[in-house]
Amino acid sequence: MADSILSLHAITKVYGSGEQKVVALDNVTASFARGEFTAVVGPSGSGKTTLLNIIGCLDSPTSGTIAWEGSPMSSMTRAALAAYRREHVAFIFQTYNLIPVLDVVENVELPLIIAGARDKPALRRKVLDMLALVGLSDKAHRRPAELSGGQEQRVAIARALVKDPTIVLADEPTANLDSRTAHEIVMLMREINQKLGTTFLFSTHDPRMMEHARRVITLMDGRIAADEGRS
């Protein structure tokens, strides 16, 4: 595939052993190009979250290889994997996972500080731009507990985008939101994808989310059952 940034080859992930053995991913091969807006769909237990975790290097495959821009990642240390996550990957979680003791601005700037950003005014400007992008400029100094679910997820999106990641991995980002807010979040992600060219890979059960995807990968029992591109 043209301009491929990430490729998976024969990825298998097995949890447990013997009778407890669960094959979460079974011989999955796929590659992802820069700027994709891809949905990973499938029933519960089909391996969606495991796939995202392996792509994000939060988990390692039992067998198979992953390559980032052509370089294999299987031999990387924990610290090197952390560096990969810092530089290239951002996550959006189903339950938002904002740090409750930090306010909105501090939550959004967290990835930049973790990545070693030093220029405080530039950092703050970037954070405020991101908050403007997700429509939360007026909530900059609120704590997560003072926000609605949709607002929290917008903060999580701003947090994911603030460091200009190559790829954003979103695990069921709208699952905890009402349909109207879920729609707004999908539209926001799509807008950012088009405007900034950020690659999005998200898992979902929501058919309305799938409608907006440019590519849909369907998983069934840990295998890719379908991989469809859309125009």
Added chain:
Amino acid sequence: MHRAIPVLWNIAARNVLRHWKRTLITAMVLSVGIAFFLLFDSMLAGMDRITIDTAVDYENSSVSVRTQRYQQDVASLPLEEALASPDSIMNSVADLLPQGSHLTPRTRFHVRVSNWIDETPALAVAVDPDRDSTVFHTNTRLVEGNWVQPGSVVLGSMLARDLGLKVGDWLVLTAIRADGSMDAMELAVGGVADLPLTSLSNQSLYLDLVDAARILGEPVPITEIDIRLPSSLTLDAMVAQAEALAAKLEAALPGIEAFSIGEASRDYLAMKEMKSKFSYVLIFVVLLIAAVGIVNTLLMSLYSRIREVGVLAAYGLEPGDIRRLFSIEGVLVGIAGSLGGILIGALLVGLLARYGISFDSLVGNADLGALPRGILLKGQWNPAAFVMGFLFGVAVSWLATILPARRASRIEVTEALRFV
């Protein structure tokens, strides 16, 4: 500086404040432990101070000048080894003393005291009543009658009680002179002194050198010249000052032994070192208990924030950073607890130093040998103990973070993110 350190401090500080009740309780355990150590240390130092002060005030003075031969056989109080020309020695000694010092002659000798019915051995101390009061505090402990005057004696209260003597009664003193002859004389009981050392109270009596001349013969032998140095702020300074003067006197006066309070209290001072070691054991035990509290607090904090740890790791915080985050939280609790400890400790030590407590109320009527009775125990300030208490508190808190911090850094990110 490590790239994530500022944010680690920021998150750690906020977490510590977020669970402020838990932090407060843990820090308080540490504070109480440190304050208890400081109070204990202050009391021990106070006990040492009053013990040595009592020895100076009632028995040895800062430096006691004797002949070397007298000192070698001091237990038998050999009158024949008295100072050969006490007036000239006193003048020489006076020239070498620092400003504000005082000196007085004394003669100690064995006597037998009779109340006409019973007789008991005793230690007679012949004094120049006016000069003696500038060096010793014996005259301040009178519970009956007056200080020494020609023709009358002051008895230790226990000796007076044992012989059934009170002010106005008469007694007979019998003593052996330097030449071996024996003489006796009748004296009135002029006063009774409640002396803080049992060894003095139950066997000492004080008489005028004029009367001693009558019983021991003219010229009265002077067995020692006692010196009081100006008071020092600390015990160590006091002992050092006395030892320096003793060395100076011995160098200047051949054949003379200058017996300093440091030398007189050598055994006690050695015990003092042991006691300080004991107080360190105490702080260790107390801080160990506090450390268990800190471990517990951090583990509770960890389990309530596992998802948070997962998010930080997902965003690229390395295991070492996560370990650092929890260490910082523990150290912050440690700093808060240690600061609280030294503040509470300072308050308690301040009260003890200002008002003191009756030493007798602590030990009851027990006879503690060198430890004085009827004296107010006042706390001593020991800045080193405050520094040590603070550093110990922070260090123990940091050590207590090792286990929880390591556990936090080893959590699998995927498990942490799934944790409910």
